[in-house]
Amino acid sequence: MTQSPAAPLPPPKERRRLREAHALTQAQVASTVGVTRETVRAWEAGRTTPRGTKRAAYARLLASLEPEMTELQKVTQPQPRVSASLQADPPQQDPGTPDAPEQRAPLTPAQAFDALYAFCAPALVRQTYLLTGRRELARESVERAFQSAWQRWPEVATDRDPAGWVRATAYEYALSPWHRLRPRYRHPEAPPASAPDRALLDVLLRLPPSYRRTLVLYDGVGLDLPETAAETExxxxAAANRVLHAREALATRLPELADPATLHRRLAEVASAERLRAPRPRTVRLSGERRASFWTRAAIAFTVTIIGATALTLNTAPTHYEPPVPPGATVSGVPPRQAPGALSDAELALRAKLRKETSHGPERLVPDLR
Structure with missing residues (x-):
């Protein structure tokens, strides 16, 4: 018996973009597909994936919205601002390569991963530094994001925006509040050497994490507003309000950054001033594989321990019910136990009589008839 292939779905942020472009709420989509609003929200965030008939219904709904959205994008397609430092590095072309396309062998998964890493990692480290103000945390966040991408490479490779997938994962890890509990991140790092850069980074780090992330995506990376809203969930x-409030907070402290073009240029300059180098892609892949192997072995060992403890409990547990010993009860009417005291007159007379009589011979066996 064969299983029918699953209906194709656009990436999570594209699902949200299609819904918002047609002014549909999550409740309306949930009612059409036959699920709850929380389920649709999880689908659009990428936390879960629809299956079965729900997936087919959801795919049909998105397919009906996509043609209209495509026509709309042909008419009004926003052009993102390009930055040499915060945008992904373009692939390098050999000067001797002819312009005519040539047949090339398909890339292996490792080669495709290395190409994506070389394309995104340098700029992504600079972006993450603007979010955290920590150089080591920025490198660690990007490394963890690409390790997660390598572990889920079939899903990432077929995504419409693999760079956006890795960027969202790196941002989530970098902005996690659990880092403040780590000893190495309890103390601030050395600020930038330039005074204007220190002032900008200080004001940027005073913003709430959601405002900071939205500002970096919109004014730093150069995404348009729907893409920024989809990536920040x-x-x-709401994304437009975050951008406005973040710009207002920056302009209050640094009036020269009130112009969005100037702010975009200054963010790129601050990120470019630091020497932020990402590790080699092969190192990231191997460390991710070792990490995954370690946690797999730990999970297997934990499962074996649970199974062994369960088996030991089943073998040593009693096979029948043993009622517990009832607590003691007080019995009334029993005279208290007395200690030996002085002998009475009758007891003294009996003792004297017994001492006078002979204590040996058969006379003791003859009854006295008197």
Whole structure:
């Protein structure tokens, strides 16, 4: 018996973009597909994936919205601002390569991963530094994001925006509040050497994490507003409000950054001033594989321990019910136990009589008839 292939679905942020472009709420989509609003929210965030008939219904709904969205994008397609430091590095072309396309062998998964890493990692480290203000945490966040991408490479490779997938994962790890509990991150790192860069980074780090992330994506990376809203898991109006409030906070402390173009240029300059180098892609792949192997072995060992403890409990547990010993009860009417005291007159007379009589011979066996 063969299983029918699953209906194709666009990436999570594209699902949200299609819904918001047609002014549909999550509740309306949930009612059409036959699920709850929380389920649709998880689908759009990428936390879960629809299956079975729900996946087919959801795919049909998105397919009906996509043609209209495509026509709309042909008319109004926003052009993102390009930055040499915060945008991904373009692939290098050999000067001797002819312009005509040539047939090439398909890339292996490792080669495709290395190409994505070389394309995104340098700029992504600089972006993450603007979010955290920590050089080591920025490198660690990017490394963990690409390790997660390598572990889920079939999903990432077929995604419409692999760079966005890795960027969202790196941002989530970098902004995790659990880092403040780590001893190595309890103390601040050395600030930038330039005074204007220190002032900008200080104001940027004073913003709430959600505002900081939205500002870096919109004014730093150069994404448009719907893409920024989809990546930050917020509505388009909420993302616009975050950008406005973040710009206002920056302009209050640094009036020269009130112009968005100037702010975009200064963010790129601050990120470019630091020497932030990402590790080699092969190192990231191997360390990710070792980490995954370690946790797999730990999970297997934990499972074996649980199974052994369960088996030991089953073998040593009693096979029948043994009622517990009832607690003691007080019995009334029993005279208290007395200690030996002085002999009475009758007891003294009996003792004297016994001492006078002979204590040996058969006379003791003859009854006295008197």
């Amino acid at each position: 917020a509505s388009t109006p």
